[in-house]
Amino acid sequence: MAVYLDVIWLLNFCFDYMLLALTALFLKRQVRKRRLAIGALIASFYVLFLFIPVLTFMVNPIIKLLYSLVIVSVTFGFNRFRSFFQCWLLFYFVTFMIGGGMMGAHYFLQQDVTVYNGAVATQGTGFGDPVSWLFVLIGFPSIWWFSKRRVDTLETTKIHYDQLANVVIHIDDHTISAVALIDSGNQLQDPLSGSPVMILDMTVHAEHFPTTFIEKAKNVTDFQEEGEVDKWEHRLRIVPFRAVGQDHQFLCAIKPDEVVISMDDGAITVKKVLVGLSFHTISGEKEYSCILHPKMLTGHKATAS
Structure with a gap:
């Protein structure tokens, strides 16, 4: 099986950029595109680490945690611990929200149960359901746009109820x-x-x-x-x-x-x-x-x- 590492890295760079941009929107912060790009670049390097045998320690949860702190500090800076901690938590929230939305949409579109000659059969590979790149390319921007619109609607509703x-x-x-x-x-x-x-x-x-x-x-x-x-x-x-x-x-x-x-x-x-x-x-x-x-x-x- 051939793995096109450059394509995988480019896709991850684009997705990381969008995640950081969505985090900035939720924080109501004006972040320069240069900082977003640098933060996305650092985040996308993590994919390359997975293919280097000497850097297998990067899969450790503690290392992942520390690596995310570097990404957030480079992108949003560090002024006060409280604001930095909020940025870091919101970054994880956005990541889990987009990822959870994509997995939810994937399983919603899947048809795992079929009827064959009057018998009910389930389909499974034993390794989970693989998500196609086409679904990722279409689903990620769609979930990103949907999440942004929903948050905007919630903010409008909050402003509306503040006037009651x-x-x-x-x-x-x-x-x-x-x-x-x-x-x-x-x-x-x-x-x-x-x-x-x-x-x-x-x-x-x-x-x-x-x-x-x-x-x-x-x-x-x-x-x-x-x-x-x-x-x-x-x-x-x-x-x-x-x-x-x-x-x-x-x-x-x-x-x-x-x-x-x-x-x-x-x-x-x-x-x-x-x-x-x-x-x-x-x-x-x-x-x-x-x-x-x-x-x-x-x-x-x-x-x-």
């Missing part, structure tokens, strides 16, 4: 609790009083409001018509707003007694605010049912919760 807060709306003796999204793009406010307008999803919280009140809130024109008077009718407000591609829109809002926003560093009580009533779902995944105005978080002192 718990709110409690007090109206007379009624209390409405909701999870709110802090939306910096929400600049809606009442033109008369200047009060910021937060949005409440009525498809979730309609049960807290009287039926007559909801009917009036759904139809702005009903405000001018005579009918059954609701106890909260004096709290209703009409707020004009603009949407993309639409002008002269109106939103029904209610004036609460106060809104309490619970944050990590305490609670904020806001009295000058209007609660806009949306009869359309504002979160398809039901992650939140309220949208806060950023002005509600400024100019108010947070109290310990």
